[in-house]
Amino acid sequence: MHTIPSHRFFMLAAGIGTLILSNFTGALSPAMAKTHEIAMTAVETDVVIDGGGEKYAAWTFNGTIPGPVVRVTEGDTINFTLTNPATNKNPHAMDFHAAEIDFLKNYRAINTGETISFTFVAKKPGIFFYHCGAPPMIQHVARGMFGAIIVDPKDAKAWPKADREYVLVQSEYFKNPNDVQAMFDRKYDGVMFNGGIFKYHPFVSGGGKLDAKPGERVRIYFVNAGPNEFSSFHPIGEIWDNVYESGNPANKLTGVQTYVVGPGSAATFDVVVESAGAYPLVTHSLTGALRGATAVLLASPDAKPMPLMPMVPWELPAK
Amino acid sequence: MANPLSPYAFLVGLIFFFPGNAFATQERITLMLTGPACTQVHSAIGRTLEQTAGVRRVDLQAVPGHALIDIEPGTVTAEALEHQVNDLLATHPSCRADIMKSCISADPRSANTAVP
Numbered sequence: 001m002h003t004i005p006s007h008r009f010f011m012l013a014a015g016i017g018t019l020i021l022s023n024f025t026g027a028l029s030p031a032m033a034k035t036h037e038i039a040m041t042a043v044e045t046d047v048v049i050d051g052g053g054e055k056y057a058a059w060t061f062n063g064t065i066p067g068p069v070v071r072v073t074e075g076d077t078i079n080f081t082l083t084n085p086a087t088n089k090n091p092h093a094m095d096f097h098a099a100e101i102d103f104l105k106n107y108r109a110i111n112t113g114e115t116i117s118f119t120f121v122a123k124k125p126g127i128f129f130y131h132c133g134a135p136p137m138i139q140h141v142a143r144g145m146f147g148a149i150i151v152d153p154k155d156a157k158a159w160p161k162a163d164r165e166y167v168l169v170q171s172e173y174f175k176n177p178n179d180v181q182a183m184f185d186r187k188y189d190g191v192m193f194n195g196g197i198f199k200y201h202p203f204v205s206g207g208g209k210l211d212a213k214p215g216e217r218v219r220i221y222f223v224n225a226g227p228n229e230f231s232s233f234h235p236i237g238e239i240w241d242n243v244y245e246s247g248n249p250a251n252k253l254t255g256v257q258t259y260v261v262g263p264g265s266a267a268t269f270d271v272v273v274e275s276a277g278a279y280p281l282v283t284h285s286l287t288g289a290l291r292g293a294t295a296v297l298l299a300s301p302d303a304k305p306m307p308l309m310p311m312v313p314w315e316l317p318a319k
Numbered sequence: 320m321a322n323p324l325s326p327y328a329f330l331v332g333l334i335f336f337f338p339g340n341a342f343a344t345q346e347r348i349t350l351m352l353t354g355p356a357c358t359q360v361h362s363a364i365g366r367t368l369e370q371t372a373g374v375r376r377v378d379l380q381a382v383p384g385h386a387l388i389d390i391e392p393g394t395v396t397a398e399a400l401e402h403q404v405n406d407l408l409a410t411h412p413s414c415r416a417d418i419m420k421s422c423i424s425a426d427p428r429s430a431n432t433a434v435p
Contacts, residue, residue: 202382205347
């Protein structure tokens with residue numbers, strides 16, 4: 001007889017999964033390809049999506065929007081396992097844009113109580129989207145089943161060393177998570193960075209910021225999860241020193257004011273902030289920027305180190 | 320080469336007077352503090368604001384030169400807080416508080432809507 005583990009159990013499992021991922025995160029020797037065991041759990045749970053404590057009935061990888069950042073090095077092998085607990089109500093799946101493998105076999109949806117495993121080699125360096133592909137995919141993405149995988153180039157000298165790195169994943173927020181028609185009709189209510197409305201906007205209630213020091217090369221790994229809207233990513237008060245399409249060092253642009261990242265795509269942005277001050281990073285599609293997709297990069301000499309993806313889950317202000 | 324325009328000018332120009340985002344259950348009011356003596360009166364400004372009815376939290380550290388003030392919606396206005404701080408600063412003319420305002424608002428319901 002099967003026992004049905006509690007939701008808390010799966011959140012714990014998700015946390016352990018995240019720890020496992022973090023153990024495999026970090027710079028690896030360029031000469032030695034490694035194998036990574038990556039386990040994720042589909043977690044259907046409420047998540048806070050703004051500084052006011054608004055909760056959203058999300059579908060997630062490991063309980064957060066976005067899911068955990070996976071970081072490997074070009075040439076590494078990823079043994080991936082997705083678990084869809086029996087306590088969930090929906091089929092789920094995983095589609096890694098960093099992989100070059102058969103979609104029918106590997107990206108199929110699994111029912112509740114099932115697991116699926118597949119293996120791929122991260123052959124191309126860059127920043128890539130991952131997401132659930134279970135039907136209707138538009139809803140699974142809109143409800144939060146997405147994340148980012150960084151494939152570092154095996155030659156670390158392929159591009160300038162970054163002094164500070166952040167991951168930003170843009171997505172649309174649909175207030176009614178069950179209104180699939182609104183998703184098809186692009187009737188979104190907000191645009192999020194890393195699963196939050198104005199998550200990195202210090203002048204909005206509960207908002208944080210991204211820190212940097214003047215003169216640092218700040219590298220933004222940017223993914224547009226969509227599901228529908230294009231991002232026109234721009235650093236207010238600055239110019240992107242370099243943009244790398246799909247995050248591949250070979251795809252280098254220089255001196256770019258604004259760069260368009262379509263849904264399901266990604267790019268890496270470098271900016272050297274020359275003086276202290278505030279530099280809002282926005283989608284210059286202003287209906288998105290002014291409804292949540294504004295992240296303020298605050299340059300200050302006493303800036304402290306921050307995580308790659310700060311405030312996941314949301315850090316609510318003291319009340 | 321960086322954009323020659325001041326980032327703070329952009330800050331004022333673009334962002335940042337939100338009467339609270341469309342989904343929030345509390346509001347944040349931001350006062351810009353300008354003048355060479357402002358850091359010397361941070362403590363007094365913080366005490367004054369924290370003692371004001373409706374104010375939940377004051378942060379004078381997160382963004383240099385700014386007071387981030389979380390309030391209970393509808394309990395106190397930005398103008399009232401601005402006046403309160405400037406009254407306090409009457410004896411410190413080298414520091415002044417102003418509400419962060421913008422020609423572009425995040426909230427279409429706000430009073431910043433342009434008049435044709």
